[in-house]
Amino acid sequence: MGHLDPYLSAPRSSALLTDKYELTMLEAALQDGTAEKQCAFEVFTRRLPNERRYGVVAGTERVLRAIRDFVFTEAQLENLDFLQPETLEYLRNYRFRGQVDGYLEGEVYFPHSPILTVRGTFAECVILETVILSILNADSAVAS
DSSP states (O other), X not given: OOOOOHHHHSOOOOTTSSOXXXXXXXXXXXXXXXXXXXXXXXXXXXXXXXXXXXXXXXXXXXXXHHHHTOOOOHHHHHTOTTSOHHHHHHHHTOOOOSEEEEOOTTOEEOTTSOSEEEEEEHHHHHTTHXXXXXXXXXXXXHHO
C-alpha cells in the first residue's frame, strides 16, 4: 500500500474558507489602526422564498468547529503572497478569542432576526464572514 499525502493526515484548517476581499479588509484595518476596535457582526436573512414565512437554523455546530479550526498553516500563508509581511504575521498567530451567540440548532427564525452574532475585534471577526455565511446559508436552506 502507498503512503498517504501529508496533507490528508494533517489537522484540518478552515482558514482558507475566506476570500481575498476579507483578507484585504483585514490588512487595511491593521494599517489604519482599526483592527483592534471592538465590534459585533450579525448574521441574518433579508428574505425567505415566497412560499415560506420562517426558516430553520442549521449548521451552528459546524460553524463553531470551523471557527475553532480557523488557523493558518505555513503552507497556506505561503500562498497568500499578495499580503504584507505584517498581515501574514497576524494570520500566523490568529486565534478567535471573541464571543459567538445565536439561535440553537433547529430553532425557527424570521427575516431580519439575528441568527448569529459574532463579537470581538474587527480583525478577528472580519475574516470569518465567508465561512460562517457559507455554512449557515447551505445548512439552513436544507433544513428549511
